[in-house]
Amino acid sequence: MTVSRVTNGEGNVRPGTRHAVEAAITALSYAPNAAARKLAGARQLRVGLLYSNPSAAYLSEFLVGSLDQASRRDVRLIVEKCELGDHELEVARHLIAGGIDGIILPSPLCDSADLIAMLVEKGVPAVLVGSGKPSEALFAVSIDETAAAYAMTRHILALGHRRIGFVIGNPAQSASPDRLDGYRAALRDARVPADEGLIAQGLFTYRSGLAAAERLLDHDNPPTAIFASNDDMAAAAVAVAHRRGLDVPGDLTVCGFDDTTLATAIWPELTTIHQPIADMSRAAVEMLVGQARRGQETVAERHQLLAFTLVRRQSEAPPRE
Numbered sequence: 431m432t433v434s435r436v437t438n439g440e441g442n443v444r445p446g447t448r449h450a451v452e453a454a455i456t457a458l459s460y461a462p463n464a465a466a467r468k469l470a471g472a473r474q475l476r477v478g479l480l481y482s483n484p485s486a487a488y489l490s491e492f493l494v495g496s497l498d499q500a501s502r503r504d505v506r507l508i509v510e511k512c513e514l515g516d517h518e519l520e521v522a523r524h525l526i527a528g529g530i531d532g533i534i535l536p537s538p539l540c541d542s543a544d545l546i547a548m549l550v551e552k553g554v555p556a557v558l559v560g561s562g563k564p565s566e567a568l569f570a571v572s573i574d575e576t577a578a579a580y581a582m583t584r585h586i587l588a589l590g591h592r593r594i595g596f597v598i599g600n601p602a603q604s605a606s607p608d609r610l611d612g613y614r615a616a617l618r619d620a621r622v623p624a625d626e627g628l629i630a631q632g633l634f635t636y637r638s639g640l641a642a643a644e645r646l647l648d649h650d651n652p653p654t655a656i657f658a659s660n661d662d663m664a665a666a667a668v669a670v671a672h673r674r675g676l677d678v679p680g681d682l683t684v685c686g687f688d689d690t691t692l693a694t695a696i697w698p699e700l701t702t703i704h705q706p707i708a709d710m711s712r713a714a715v716e717m718l719v720g721q722a723r724r725g726q727e728t729v730a731e732r733h734q735l736l737a738f739t740l741v742r743r744q745s746e747a748p749p750r751e
Contacts, residue, residue: 487690495708562604579612639666
């Protein structure tokens with residue numbers, strides 16, 4: 431009976447017991463019998479996952495986590511690609527018309543005001559993943575973007591760097607100004623003068639990272655370190671440095687954000703902020719399961735903040751004297 435309550439997302443199970451059951455489920459590779467569940471009257475949930483993300487590495491980890499959790503919870507996951515604009519509204523309307531039980535919106539769709547307004551109006555449960563300023567009307571999973579960027583900038587300062595370039599993410603995404611705020615706050619607290627010439631605009635894409643790194647390194651007094659708002663743009667900064675004959679990290683420290691597979695697929699491997707992307711997508715599926723099977727939850731329960739980690743690798747070093 432306890433296992434049944436855990437697998438069905440019911441709330442009357444103590445946290446310690448729930449963790450023990452989930453550990454046993456993982457160890458035994460247990461999966462509910464679909465036929466038995468139908469005979470018992472349990473209806474399979476249908477969850478839509480819309481995506482429009484320029485980072486293939488981010489998307490890959492997000493899909494792995496969500497598909498894994500959907501399998502564990504007997505949820506049918508319907509994955510749809512959207513183009514930002516009116517297309518995401520069209521795809522969402524199609525899913526809603528088909529009787530979808532909930533929708534997951536990873537970045538950048540988590541910041542689509544028109545899409546969010548439509549879901550709220552129609553009363554469709556949804557989870558915003560990675561939004562810096564999530565709507566209180568919907569579920570949300572994120573990290574503290576400002577604190578994470580602050581921690582990375584403080585780490586680079588502790589290495590001895592004082593001229594730190596920063597590559598901003600897509601301005602249409604709420605996480606971008608939050609990460610910029612963390613960078614600025616760390617410089618301010620360390621009493622390091624901010625040089626606006628060391629801040630370059632990016633779009634979270636590799637190509638935009640190339641252009642941003644070129645601008646930073648063309649500065650009359652170029653940075654000794656570059657902190658990019660995601661790993662794709664950080665990898666691009668490493669490529670530009672190598673093309674210019676600069677050693678990373680001997681001549682230039684480069685740090686990223688997200689800790690996607692790309693961070694360890696290049697040389698040197700990137701020091702970066704580990705954002706638990708797969709865990710965030712698992713939590714999103716779980717939140718929709720809980721909402722569908724247990725009913726409405728409080729705002730505090732609907733907005734989850736997961737922990738980030740600063741991961742040190744080979745792309746950092748103190749500045750040359």
